[in-house]
Amino acid sequence: MLYALLFWEFFKIGLVALGGGMVTVPFLFNLADKYRWFTHRELVDMIAVAESSPGPIGINMATYAGYKTAGITGGLIATCGLVLPSLIVIIIIAGILNKYRQSDKFMEIMHTVHPAVLAMILFAGIELGRLVVVNQTAIIIGIIFWGAIHFVKLHPILYIVAGGITGVLMGL
Amino acid sequence: MLLELFWSFFKIGLFTFGGGYAMIPLLQSEIVERKNWVSEEEIMDYYSIGQCTPGIIAVNVSTFTGYKLRGIKGAVAATLGIVCPSLIIITALANILNILIENEAVNHAFSGIRIVVIALMADVIINMWRKNIKDFWQFMVFAIAVTAMVFWGASPFWIIIAAAFFGLVLRKGN
Known part of the structure; x- marks a missing residue:
């Protein structure tokens, strides 16, 4: 019952992994040791793929790891397993949140938590910056794009597509 | 409505490069400004709890x-919407992904995309700063929080917990 085992292992990861997609990585290394579904070397390659492909990194990792283990169905099962715990937990919490969102206590807590979330956005941007070769051209292109984003306000998807094209044309 | 939800999150999943926080500019534009489904504060609440x-x-x-x-x-x-693009792309390209990410043109495109994503995130921070x-x-x-993460490698989970606790202490103090 490879499929059931795959589902169960990813369900457990979904249940204990907190936060961004990269937190699933240590658990996947454990899986590699436990079952030999994929090797450490393959996992390192998977991280590079999951960081670059569109979509949440954790989902990309699960789909890819599941695919390596048991083909297309494996990818689907691993992803479902990873997502299901958060789906259940968030549905329960969302019900509770609806009741308390307007309470003073909740607002007071969020008063200091929102700045921490802002810090996390900054940190995620810095981490992403580590994957870019930072030189004069990159900085100038970044500033030009920021100007366009700030003052023209088109849909972000258009800027992302334009960024991809600029990257190819300028050999970034 | 359900289809609209699915489709909005499908688009967001398809154009998210760089993980959960890199998704914020897309959420802001698609579900806060265009669709008016949730407020910016609610998005921040969801990230705090999530x-x-x-x-x-x-x-x-x-x-x-x-x-x-x-x-x-x-x-x-919404969850199916955010998950499906990854599922489709990774499954369809699984056998050539290793070759693809070594490809020069693909890497140039990713570099350009990452620069734009950083610019989008910078703009979000600037816009959210005042509020x-x-x-x-x-x-x-x-x-x-920034110092703890950049220099001490602190985990975001504990930072949120600490910030929440601090909020409670401040409330008692007032």
Whole structure:
């Protein structure tokens, strides 16, 4: 019952992994040791793929790891397993949140938590910056794009597509 | 409505490069400004809670939004939407992904995309700054959180917990 085992292992990861997609990585290394579904070397390659492909990194990792283990169905099962715990937990919490969102206590807590979330956005941007070769051209292109984003306000998807094209044309 | 939810999150999943927080500019534009489904504050609430609950933050935020709009069905629709692009792309390209990410043109495209994503995130921070950093304590939380993550490698989970606890202490103090 490879499929059931795959589902169960990813369900457990979904249940204990907190936060961004990269937190699933240590658990996947454990899986590699436990079952030999994929090797450490393959996992390192998977991280590079999951960081670059569109979509949440954790989902990309699960789909890819599941695919390596048991083909297309494996990818689907691993992803479902990873997502299901958060789906259940968030549905329960969302019900509770609806009741308390307007309470003073909740607002007071969020008063200091929102700045921490802002810090996390900054940190995620810095981490992403580590994957870019930072030189004069990159900085100038970044500033030009920021100007366009700030003052023209088109849909972000258009800027992302334009960024991809600029990257190819300028050999970034 | 369910289809609309699915489709919005499908688009967001398809154009998210760089993980859960890199998704914020897309959420802001698509579901806050264009669709008016949730407020900016609610998105921040979802990230705060989603960071501390099981699962991947991008999925948690999608589930929250879907639930708010259409209950459990909405939660499932939004979650399927955010997950499907990865599922389709990775499955379709699994056998050539290793070759693809070594390809020079693909790497140039990714570099360009990452620069734009950083610019989009910078713009989000600038826009959110005024609403979220209004007093000294909020600035301190921001500064300490950034320092703790960049220099000490602190985990976002504990930072959120600490910030929440600090909020409670401040409330008692007032």
